[in-house]
Amino acid sequence: MLRLTKGRYAARHAETAEEIAACQRLRHLSFVAGTGAVARSEGYDRDAFDTACHHIMVEERATGQLVCCFRILPLADGGEIAQSYSAQFYELSALESFEGPIIELGRFCIHPDHTDPDILRIAWGALTAYVDAHDVKLLFGCSSFQGTDSAQYTDAFALLTEKHLAPKRWLPRVKAPRIFPFATGLARVKPDLKRAMQAMPPLLRTYLLMGGWVSDHAVVDRDLNTLHVFTGLEIGAIPPARARLLRATANA
Template identity: 70%
Template sequence: MLRLRKGRYSARFAETAADLSACQRLRYLAFIDGSGADPREDGLEADAFDARCRHVMVEETRTGTLVCCFRLLTLSDGGEITSCYAAQYYELSALQAYEGRMVEMGRFCIHPAHKDPDILRVAWGAMTRFVDDEGVEMLFGCSSFKGTEADTYMDAFALLNERHLAPKRWLPRVKAPAIFPFAQRLKRRKPDLKRAQQGMPPLLRTYLLMGGWVSDHAVVDRDMNTLHVFTGLEIGAIPPARARLLRLAAN
């Protein structure tokens, strides 16, 4: 049972239907409301994968306000990779050979009215505890950029191409009908590092600081009004100093 309390915030698994609905409402607020994506009549952002996942809630301890949530789908190894959410958008046959336990982290969001960086630290502390408890060897998911106009993020994509592409043995191939092939288009572009960092989603920045890697293309997801890249992180490759910080956050 996941229970983690740090300062003003605590993390736990969703336990009831009401908990899941709270997560889906926060996801709607973060991903749909005001984003340009098609609205949902019930005010929930939900899909068929919710029933297969465990949902982590980060709450403000004093008020019980839900400030962050994400979901976890555990796979015994790469042989189950075609059953994950990301497999709808990426051809992941290269990862079928992966022998270790994997977990897909999805629908990560922080309440737009709450900017405290400790929220992200507690979320990663909860994730670290889960990874350690479950013996997970690879963490993966889709990291989203707001909107579907790639021109907004050219320096960020150029930086991903220059420094953070997946190892060839794990590289996802194209499956989605609408993509931005940034590795091909931006071969010769040198990124402006300041603009690149400004355009990079916070979750993706954290993955990259830990040694994460991405697909060589972004998927244009018009349903969610985002561009997203497949993102992977091999737990054993996290730099020792980063791993120590994560485990401090998890204890």
């Protein structure tokens, strides 16, 4: 069972129904309350995938306050990717041939009142510990931009187009009825790097720093009031220096 401590924070598996419910309340606070998203269950963000996932909590040690959570869906290999949350929105047959264990990272959120960067560090440390323990070869999920107005993210999507599109052999195809095809629409736009990185969601920035890649289109999710891109990270492609930093946190 995963347990990791670093400074003021500790990461661990949610072990009870009450702890999973606490994660669902934090998810509601992060993804639904005040965001324009459609509430499915008053005060909780729940779906059918929760029962198949491992739920990871990051707590403040002194108070027990839940400050971050995410869920992990383990899959034996790419042949099971159709069982993922992401497969509802993206046509992922190209990844069905991916060999080795893969995991979907989902519902990653940090409490809006807690901005300590160590929270994100220990969350990634916990994820690294899980990846190493289970010999995971691919990490994937959906990375979300708040709101559905793509114009406010022009530089970010132009940068994704210029530098971070998925390899053709793994490229997700269109499945959702409403999309923003940024790779074709912004192919000639030169991004302003500073504005692009400021607009990039923190989780996606971390993926990209490790060599992650994205789909060539964003899905317009009106239920959650977001634009999201499919994001993949091949573990073997993480730069060695970055991998050493992650493992140093995971083994702290």
